[in-house]
Structure formats: structure tokens, C-alpha cells
Amino acid sequence: MDFKIEKYLLRKTDELAFITIKDRGEFHIDGYEIPRGGLDVPIKNEVLVKGIKEKTAQENISLMSIVDAMMYMIGIDSKFKNNCEYIKFLKVFQSKFDLNLKEYMGYMSRKYFDIGEHTSSLIYLKALITIYPEDIDGLYHYAIVCQEIAQGYQKGSDEESMNKFLVEALNKLELITQLDENFALAYYHLGYHYYNQGQYIKSLATWEESLRLGLDDDLVAEIQENIGKMDFKVQYEQGYTLVLQGKSEEGLEKLLPLEEQHSDWWNLLFMIGLAYKNMREFEEAKNYFNKILILKPSQVDTIVELGLCEAATLNLDKSIEYFESAAKLKEDPEILCNLGMAYLNNGNIDDATYYIERAYELDPQDEVTIICLKELNKYR
Template sequence: MSYENELKALRKKHLENIPFLTLKKDAVLKTADLIFQLEDALDVPVLLEDLLEDVKQDVGTDVLRVENILKAMCFMIGLDPDFIYRNRYENILRTLKPKTDAYLIYLINQYSEQPDYALIFSLALVEFERSARNLFILANSLENVSIALTKDDQKEKAVFYFEESIKMYHKSAKADQQFSLPLYKLGFYYKQVGQFIRAKDYWERFIASDQDNLRIQEVREELEMLEMLVDYEVGSSFVLNGDIDRGLDKLLPLVPYYPTWWNLLFVIGLAFRQNGDFQIASDYFKNVLRLKPDQIDSINELALCYISMSKYQEAKDVLDAAVALTSDSEVLANRAVANFYLEQYKSALWDINQSLKLNPDDQIAQTIKKEIEIAIAE
């Protein structure tokens, strides 16, 4: 599935519930102060619920009916941009609703409690004008559909709409660099997914271009809290690229502020292990496992620390518990190493064979197996 497939299904569902009425040549459509006369007969849509309400109230062809027709024309353009009568509908809408964008935004707000309707009107809005503001409104409607689907426990579908909303926020930001609202949204998004440097960049650009003092103050407060998270991202990058000392300089000052943030403790443990400080590293990995007992990467790293300190039984005990939790090729390979040093060669061979079944191309595991087979042969 994909967003495109979900949108296609949504459009199809609503298209099946759009009745059409035929207006004859010279029929007049009028709002409170504007008139449009048809030069030819035209099939016009009405939302089914509006048609039923009109029939129930016996409204006739007065202003209310015309308003319902105009609304449904917008709906149709959102549902099917290639509809045969699109140009004629647009002509009518621009005549009877000269501020067409404002009218569509009114409809989007009117249907805020029905996110799929609001989305369809937002799609129509972008068809009329692909501006930064309209792309932002579309992005917001997509996000609202995602929220509604999440509440309805349709999380897989929700992800498609949410990812599309982020794309639209980006397009909105690119369409007009002085339009600040997508920058506000993207800052929160990148903070949520742990890309703190990008979040900081978007929020700093937001402050430089926004005029709302309350929003600016909110983002300034977020930026103050974000500084340490940026240090975490920078420090983690240093560690992963082998610049251990610079990484620890960024990461260690964060521990008093985030003593239960297991990701932080894990990266610090990784840094100390790479530096050969196995005892200190093992303490950090133990702390991670107190917070998150099933964190497999930390189990593997702790076992590697024990093996490096020649504490083979401790390594095996840790990995025994991990095998009970998961069939992970790296866990099995590390337990094979622990069993090898404990001279439990048959157990080591079984472990490494199981590891290679899960990951046949693991060259390290293949090397371990050769060492075990040599030991058994002797």
C-alpha cells in the first residue's frame, strides 16, 4: 500500500456517493448578490447528505440549494481534478465566489470534524492555486487525517498520510521562504524523530521570518531545551565516526540532565568500549538494561565488554538471557565466542551454525566457525 493507493480508494469511495442534477440551458445560479446563467445544459453535483436534507426540507432551487451545488463542485474538483466539467465548474465558482481560495478555506474549516472531507476540499484548494499557504493547508489536512486514523487504530494507513503531510510541509516551505508556518511544523517533526540539528535549523529560520510573538516565544523556549539534544546528536555522530574524545566531551555533560535516557547511555557506553575502557562501558550498558531489559544491542555490547575483560561466563550468562528473548544472529555469534573461550566447543559450534542460518553472509561468523572447527579437530 501507499499514500497514492489510499487516496485513490478515498476518492473512489466518495465519488460513488455524489449524485448529479441536470440544469437546463439558461438556468440561473445565484447567490445573495451574484448571478451566473448557463449557456448550455450542465450536470452539477450535490453531496448526498445535502441533497437528502434539501429534499427533506423541500427547499426548492433557492440560495441554499445553489450553495450546496457550489460546495459540491469544489468537492468534485478535489476528488477528480480531470473531471470533464472541471473548467465549467471553475468558471462558475470564480464568478459566484470571486474569493475562491477564501471560500474553500471556509469549507475546510466547516468540515474540520470530518478530516477526509477537509482533505478533499484542501486538494481542491491546491488545484486552484499551488501557493505556499495552500500547500501548508493541504499538509495540515493530511496530518489531521493521520491523527484520526491513529485514533481509529488504523496506524498503517495513518503513516501514509503523515509521511505525505511532511512532504507537503517541505513543499510549502520551498514555495515561499518567507512563509513561516511550515518551518514551525517541521521543527516539531524533526525534534520528534530525533533529528535535533534539523529541528534547530527550521526553528531558527521560523523565528527569523514569523511575526507572531506568542509562537516566537514558544519556539525560543523549545530551542533552549533543544540545545542539549543537539549536543547529543553531534556527540553521537562523533562517536559513530570514531572521534571518541570529542564525542564524550559533548555527551557526558548531558547525563545529569537525562539520567534515564537509554539512547544517551548506550552511545556513551559504545564510546568507552571503543576506547578500550571496558569496565566503564559495561557499567553504562548495565544501566541501559536496567531501563530497557530487552535492548538487544546493549546486551551484545555488554557481552563484548565481558569477553574483552576475559569474563567469559558473565558474557555467556548475559547472552543466555538474550537468546531467550530473541533469535538474533549477533547474539548467537557472541555466545559462540563465549562458549569457545569456555572450551565448550560443541555448544559454540551449535550457536555459530544457528547464527549462520540467520545470516549466512556474515564473514565474522564464518571466521568464528573456522576457529571453532580447528579447536574441535585438535
């Protein structure tokens, strides 16, 4: 199973020490053969320290302590070199001592979650779904704890880490729906993920599926309220999808009715402007792009679109002004190529060369940059 958040857990190995169990030592279970040369097994530092303080370390390192630490290690690093051996050991231990591994890992996860130690809680669940990759309950609770950790990163303004855990939760929730298409709570949570990604049509369909499958009354009311509030966002997505498909007139039929009540929604204004630009109604397009700059003066994509509109009407001096403003905000190969080509078409070979070659330095594999460089070479 693939995990996107493993690097955030690896520091927890600091909580473990390793001891070597010899193949002819005191630790043994009928049905399990320790590899020749012994096996390095983990033990939690707190257990080891307790044993040292009591001067009976070996006696305090019980088989159960090793079992618990093996689970913890598997949960920290799914690719750890001894994991296959640990899983063999755990399954023999389960059968010999009547220990339900799933129940134990679930119990330990809840224990840590209840005291706010969400990372440790996640580690036990990650161990569970590593050993039992199709365990629906394990996958579900793993996704929920990922969401909780993501909220913690959000509060700390760590957007990159937050997104990693949200993607991890999303992937596992989608896996649940593949394994059990009737698991309503997975669809309930997935609806929020799609909604937050701006996939409103998909979010609506997912929430409707969760309602069809059956949710508790309070969740039903919550989802129905969400659906009632998102009609205009579904229409917006339908509209911009049409625009991106080249069906600008059809897209405007969806988008324009939304403007009256959402005149400060810059994404909506942008897609309307893009539709008009695609239809070569440049003055109308510029009108909408300029509305955006009143709301968001540094919106780079909008500034670039204004530059493209001016270039399309051969107002190259104005086009260069916009592209230069955009390049100051974001040194991007596409922006630099637009600026370079505007200079080239305006007869300024030196500035065209500078910006197009700079774009090539930033990304020599970019197809647009390569085309612009070939065009520039015709004039050198």
C-alpha cells in the same frame, strides 16, 4: 502531488453517489464540452436523499451541488480517473459564474473544521492543493489539519496512523519553505517536527530562522523558551553524531558533561557506552550498558552491545547468554547472526547452524547474514 494519507480518506467515497451527465443533456456550461458518451459526476448522498424525499431529485441536483461534490471527490482521491475532466469543468464554472474556487474550498474546510469534522476539512484542502499545487495558504492549512488529525490518533494510541499524518504535515511544510523561503509559520511548525524526531540541531536552526523571519510576540516567547531548554539536547546530538562518525573521543567530550544532570537518560548512557566500546575500553562500556539495564531491563540494543563487548574480550559463554536474552526479546537476523557466530567461535557447530540459518530464513538478502552463512559453510 504526492499524498501519504490518501488511504485514510478513501472511505469517504461512501458519502457520494454518481450520476451520468449526457453530452446532449440539460446540464451544460458554455465553454465546457461534456465528453462523448457522457460524464459520471459525483453528488453527495445528503443532497440526493433530500431530492428523493421531495420527489424532485433532478431539480434539486443543481450545478453547484455537482461542483461541490467534484471538489470533494478530487480531495478524497487525487488519482481518480475523472479528476482531469472535473478540474476542466470546475475552472470553466469558475469563470462563467464568478465563483472563486480557492475561497469556496477554504470556506468549506473551515466550516467542517469548526464543527470537529477534521477529515472532511482536510478533503477540501487536499482538493485545493491538488488543483493549485503551489498555493501556499492551502498547503499551510492542509499541514495544520494533518497535525490536528495526528493528535486525534495519538489520543487513540494509534501510533502508525499518527505518524503517517505527521509525516504528511512535515512534507507539506517543507514544500512551503521551498516555494516561499520567508514563510515564518512553516519554520515554526517544522521546528517541532524536527524536535520530536530527535533532530535537535536542525530544530534549533529552524526555530532560529522562524525568529529571524518574524513571528507574533507570543510565538516568539514560546520559541525562545524552547530554545533555552534544549541546549543539552543539541549538545547530545552533536556528541552522538561524532560517535557515529568514529570520532569517539570528541564525542565523549560533548556527552560526558551531560551525565551528571541526566544520569537516567538511557539514550545518553547508551551513546557513552558505545563510544567506550569503539575505543575498546570494554569494561567502561559495560559499566554504562549495565546502568541502562537497571533503568530498562529489556532494552534489546543494550543487551546486544553487552554481548558484543563480551565477545570482543573472548568471553564467549557470557556473550552467548546476552545474545540469547536479546533473541528471546526480538527475533532479528542481526541478533541471530551474532548468537550464531558466538556459538561458532565457541566450537558449537550445531547451534551456530541453527541460528545463522534461521537468520537467513528471516531475511535472505541481508548482507551480514550472507557473510555469516559463508563463514559457517567453511566448517561444514
